Amino acid sequence: MAAFSALDPLPARAAEPIIEILELPEAKTLRSLQETPYLSESVSAGKLPPVAERLPATPQVVPRGSAQTVGKQGGSIRTLITREKDIRLLVVYGYARLVAYNEELEIVPDILEKVEIEDGRIFTFYLRKGHKWSDGAPFTTEDFRYYWEDVANNDKLTPSGPTTALTVDGEFPKVEVIDAQVIRYSWSNPNPFFLTQLAGARPLFIFQPSHYLKQFHKKYSDPAQLAKHVDKSNARDWAQMHNRKARQYRFTNPKLPTLQPWVNTVKPPSTRFIAKRNPYYHRVDEFGQQLPYLDEVILSVVSGSLVPAKVGAGESDLQSRGLNFSDYTFLKENDERSGYDVRLWKTVRGSQLALYPNLNSKDPEWRKLFRDVRFRRALSMATNRHEINQVIYYGLTIEGNNTVLPASPLYHQEYRDAWAMYDPEAASALLDEMGLTKRNEEGIRLLPDGREMEIIVETAGENTEEADVLELIHDSWREVGIKVFTKPSQREVLRKRIFAGETLMTMWFGYENGVPTADMSPDEFVPLHQQSYQWPKWGQYHETSGKSGEPVDMPLAQELLELHIDWTMARSKDEREKIWHRILQIHADQVYTIGIVAQVPQPIAVSSELKNVPVDGIYNWEPGAQFGIYRPDRFWLDQ
The missing domain is CATH 3.10.105.10 (Dipeptide-binding Protein; Domain 3)
Known part of the structure; x- marks a missing residue:
């Protein structure tokens, strides 16, 4: 039987500063950018600027994952959710993060262009110049400053103070805005949790769309206009109204600008939610096509007990939630007739039970x-x-x-x-x-x-x-x-x-x-x-x-x-x-x-027309965001 000998001592810590830089490899030369067909009419009518003006100066060129192909833009897919609050999956699956896990579970820049880390305690973030929110407003360090000074440290909006997730030994970070594209967070001691929290399935949001939310903030809004907003929102006061409108993870406010690949367009309550492509999304493929490939994602609310039957009837194009290993036989019996493929991904708990x-x-x-x-x-x-x-x-x-x-x-x-x-x-x-x-x-x-x-x-x-x-x-x-x-x-x-x-x-x-x-x-x-x-x-x-x-x-x-x-x-x-x-x-x-x-298998039902969904994958919430690490913005329809 196995037995372990005395454990080796840990290495002595270096006296010199340790500086790490997170930076994606230099992208291959992009072919000329291509206008998205779904948006071309709006561009022609002057409602949207052309793609070159919608993208950051240095967009993220997303490499193809294992067995992925260059896709075509267009089309919509359907998925089933079992409760209204699961529209948050658009944030989970969309998986646009300041830093994000790749398929090798390494943390790499995503929304950020580069991160410098000194001694594990000083983090300097470099934003992409020209990056914009989904409504076209600039995304800058002002959005980070606004969150930290005007939200996290405002006793009306956050009575208990900033989240303890940002503390190290009880110390909050020192936040320094260097310029419009550079911001620094530092602590006296290392913070090994910071980047993993930012890359999570439910990420730590340290920024908010300040240009949109300032109209609902007492510090920035005209008192009379603010009172009208409160009355219209049926809120108790301005703070409750602001917090309701600022829920980036819940995704319940269609007017809230986002950096995710798709934008929810339907306000709850509803049994059907439609998310449409973000015209200012920061990722492109190597052929100059702006991601996501898919124009729309439609989420329909159904009873959990009905999910396997509806998938078996071909009513979902991409489904994992609501399916269990015990459903596999039934799903396989109906896949050819209903036009989908059933894949078995590996769950990655340390043990199933x-x-x-x-x-x-x-x-x-x-x-x-x-x-x-x-x-x-x-x-x-x-x-x-x-x-x-x-x-x-x-x-x-x-x-x-x-x-x-x-x-x-x-x-x-x-x-x-x-x-x-x-x-x-x-x-x-x-x-x-x-x-x-x-x-x-x-x-x-x-x-x-x-x-x-x-x-x-x-x-x-x-x-x-x-x-x-x-x-x-x-x-x-x-x-x-x-x-x-x-x-x-x-x-x-x-x-x-x-x-x-x-x-x-x-x-x-x-x-x-x-x-x-x-x-x-x-x-x-x-x-x-x-x-x-x-x-x-x-x-x-x-x-x-x-x-x-x-x-x-x-x-x-x-x-x-x-x-x-x-x-x-x-x-x-x-x-x-x-x-x-x-x-x-x-x-x-x-x-x-x-x-x-x-590694008990998790059934994944995939429409026969939906491409770039891995045949083999890991299925996990943290890390992984279920589909997130496989970049659903690269999934495409071959119609």
Whole structure:
């Protein structure tokens, strides 16, 4: 079985400043820009300037992704959403960001032309000269200044002050406007979270369209005119009105200028939303065609239970939301008749489902057992992952621990395999070594206090998948003398029981991000949050600054906390990568959670006419924005 030797020391930190520059490779010489057919009539009528005047001086030339082709402009596609608020997917899928992940999960400039980073704490942003909002107004550092000074630090608009996402050790950034295209954010200590927050599926917005919003701001608007705006908006006061109109992520205000590829044109409530191309979008292809290729995206609101049937009937051109692996067979039976293709992308949680032994359980006997690494290793080796993979997932998943996946640059095979091979004999030997040798007449082992070793695994009871997996685990753990009972309950009830230490073990999803890079936070692997069900009270202690919960009292878990601090203070990617590997080594060896299988396929239904949607991809919220990293502005219709 895997065992890890003493960990190597971290490299000494350099005394000289470390300067990193994020900049896209120099673009190939563009062919002459081509006017977009959809907009040509408006250009001819003088309602819009020609394409050369709509684009930044240096537009982003989007390279073709793997197996992508140069497309044709035009057409509209349909997709289904299950609630009105999901019009925000236009921001998620559109994925225009100051900086963004590419397909290799590297952070690169997008809306920004260049980023300079000094010592991981000073960030200088260079905007593209001539970049415009969707209404044609200039996009400049005034939009950043307006957000920071007039919104984030205005006690009427933001009573609690600027978001804590912008703090480092309680310190807000120093914001310096250098000129119309250059702005700088700096902290006393490194801020490794800043760029990843800006690149997120739900990004941190540090700018707002000031030219539009100033009319709704008390500082800039005529009092009488402002009062009329408030009355028309049915708002309580000017601050509530301003905040409603400024929701860039929710995308509910059709008049709010945007930098996304498509602009929502329908104000809620509605069951059908139409998003039209942004005439001033900053990306082009190498042939001088302004992106997006698609003119329109139409979102229709339907009941979640109807999504598979409507996709099967050909009523969606691009669909993932509302579809599950269990729908795959039905979708394949109808794909040829309804004119779509079904692809299976890999989900990238650390494990589809995982078992979380509660190291903070109130039961003293079980707490002692769960804190003994031999017991956790025995449970892991007693889990027949291969059987679960074959019986439930048709052999399409990868087996092993709840850890990083092969698509992560941090991946090592031993992280996934350590103590995860099915070996009931070795598991029994470990249990015997712990002194758990007494059994009842049914062969069930006994706890030191004489109780039968019966583990109650609690679930949210929201699907049959959990029950099916636990039934197979019940059989394999029974072989080593441990009995499993399943207890489903409502999600909120379950969480309260976990936080209170009343659960023994929980089945839940594995780590959300199974494809991290060194620059992404390792906080999921560290006892920082009570939502980490293997150590909820330790997480609660951290979240409340010691006012509730329990302090970490196991040496290696304490080391994880120290490593997290080191990561936040690291000044280079190499340093952060070294820290990440130490964290992953500890997790693999200590088996704090018991992973089962990962990369359960996500069905993606794609119209036969829609091109440049990858055949193989990863499907994830963070990082990935589901379709976002594959640049849907490059998807096109071959009609």
